[in-house]
């Protein structure tokens with residue numbers, strides 16, 4: 001099976017590694033080969049975090065530039081930073097609520113306008129799904145369910161190799177039971193919003 | 198998955214494991230009885246998992262004070278006939294290297310595996326040294342897995358080889374392998390024998406000149422026998438794809454080679470060296486003798502490349518070798534499929550159609566990691582800067598050390614001027630104190646102090662130096678994920694343990710000026726810093742408050758900082774001098790994000806307009 005490549009990026013503390021593990025375990029339980037790369041350590045203290053997943057036959061989890069089928073970005077500027085991972089056939093799902101770097105007041109480069117970011121993503125991919133995952137997560141009951149909103153969005157993308165039930169099963173096995181109602185709601189909402197785009 | 202599942206009895210079961218988790222499973226399947234480490238990324242999760250499961254799994258695990266001690270604990274256990282496992286990040290092996298050299302001579306009875314997690318491209322390290330050199334330096338066998346399944350299987354295999362030849366095995370992973378997640382098929386767990394017996398044999402275990410000379414001979418004999426094995430081992434596998442071009446590779450680089458070769462259907466043969474040292478000369482000869490071109494793909498140093506060249510020289514062959522030395526592949530940093538493809542294209546004279554890659558032209562602000570909101574280190578840095586300014590001191594040197602507080606390098610603090618390795622803050626302060634008339638303020642964390650700070654502090658006092666040492670005691674090893682250390686009442690397996698007091702150690706080292714302060718109390722902290730800065734000798738201030746990550750695990754925060762915009766004069770001091778990530782600017786005014794604020798109250802104390810207050 002030719003691998004389906006997912007590049008996930010965002011900021012430390014957003015639950016990116018957990019989300020990636022949910023996808024990876026779901027693939028494995030579904031009988032698909034899967035490899036994933038994650039970076040720990042220094043990167044966690046508010047820095048950029050990214051993971052890469054290949055579902056299908058692959059030795060290395062590292063995706064060649066321009067080779068991601070799906071870019072899942074938890075933060076808009078981090079989506080733009082990762083734009084070299086996609087090609088014109090790729091799909092992009094991005095959160096639109098931004099997180100300012102802590103040193104932005106002293107930074108030479110300003111944080112780009114959201115509309116500029118979205119335009120670039122739009123014009124270099126097959127389709128862009130932009131959603132305010134932070135708001136959706138808050139409405140679902142807790143801002144920390146933002147990662148499940150994004151996961152829901154990813155599952156709604158055409159060609160995503162795993163279906164909702166398989167992912168939800170994996171959520172149950174990987175997330176604390178008491179947060180499940182909120183997480184499921186967040187997931188469903190992310191899924192619905194993307195499906196309607 | 199719950200990490201306890203790693204204890205599953207089970208055949209035909211599969212888990213989706215991180216390389217480091219697979220390492221633990223491998224240790225369980227090998228029947229390891231004693232495991233030890235000092236935490237260091239990219240190897241940290243091995244210890245985190247062991248610390249959660251060891252009591253249940255029936256093995257002994259400890260966070261040792263440093264890597265040298267960890268290796269010695271494991272060596273003694275192996276000398277007593279138990280299977281022992283010690284693991285560390287690459288630079289940790291430098292610390293352990295003194296004893297490593299000797300355990301190679303004396304050997305082991307029970308199997309012993311030493312894992313070195315290297316960090317090409319330095320994701321979280323001060324250098325990217327290539328620890329394959331250590332296998333050569335100590336002359337011990339090396340095994341290099343490429344993925345989690347291999348790590349698990351090779352752990353078991355390494356213990357068998359170690360026991361058979363009575364030598365420790367060095368296993369080298371890299372960040373991309375340690376932090377790769379993949380499917381791992383489980384095997385049966387082996388019950389470990391957990392009491393050994395040490396049979397005295399000074400001729401073997403006490404390397405004084407007379408015995409050491411013999412031991413070196415014995416080591417050479419063992420390694421010769423093992424070379425027979427590496428020449429024939431099925432772990433060193435040839436992927437025959439026809440043609441006259443061959444690639445020699447291993448570890449993470451092997452994965453990149455295979456992905457690139459298969460995706461582009463390249464006609465190259467691949468030799469994967471997994472049991473990579475003693476270097477399998479005969480196998481290399483057999484592989485290359487009918488090839489026209491040989492490419493060596495390895496991360497970081499051209500170790501195998503030079504050894505392949507040596508084989509070519511020895512056998513009088515005429516072959517062109519491509520790799521780092523001729524510039525076909527980059528000399529430093531980690532590789533990627535893109536880098537490997539570019540190299541292979543040159544060798545194969547190919548011109549593959551390139552995927553068009555778009556890069557944005559908008560210059561993006563970077564996003565450096567920073568101290569967490571409410572981090573006690575930020576408060577300490579804020580106060581030391583105030584104290585230094587208040588006393589009108591100039592050209593102050595700030596030697597620093599390894600931990601979250603190294604992030605003090607960022608502006609506005611810029612309180613990190615010199616760093617070598619764990620514990621170097623204190624040793625280098627001694628040097629600066631002798632070499633200059635500048636004031637010196639040195640920073641070290643609690644865990645780092647236990648690791649390598651104590652001998653240097655004794656040196657400082659004994660040799661009559663003058664500097665201020667700030668021990669940033671946050672009651673944990675924060676940077677690597679919050680592991681315990683000897684200053685805490687818990688051990689590596691969660692059991693009760695005697696607590697070693699930093700205050701008393703400092704006094705015992707002969708320090709006359711030693712004070713402890715809560716850094717979240719700004720006025721008092723600044724006052725003590727000022728006093729300490731004027732002391733003529735070694736002054737120690739222990740800045741003591743728990744890491745916010747443990748704090749928030751323990752209890753909910755009680756207050757949140759809140760800005761009264763009517764009082765705020767927009768001086769932006771909180772933004773610029775404090776830079777707490779919870780404080781941000783929006784539409785020209787300052788805001789505090791209640792979601793990120795940890796309620797440390799530092800901004801409340803420092804705001805000159807008293808515009809920030811605590812909200813329940």
Ligand code: SF4
Pocket residue numbers: 045567568569571572573574601602671675676744745746
């Ligand atoms: S983990 Fe703890 S010590 Fe490290 S930056 Fe965060 S609060 Fe500070």
Ligand code: SF4
Pocket residue numbers: 570571757758777778779780789793794795796797798799800801
């Ligand atoms: S109280 Fe102030 S300095 Fe402390 S975490 Fe909250 S916003 Fe940051």
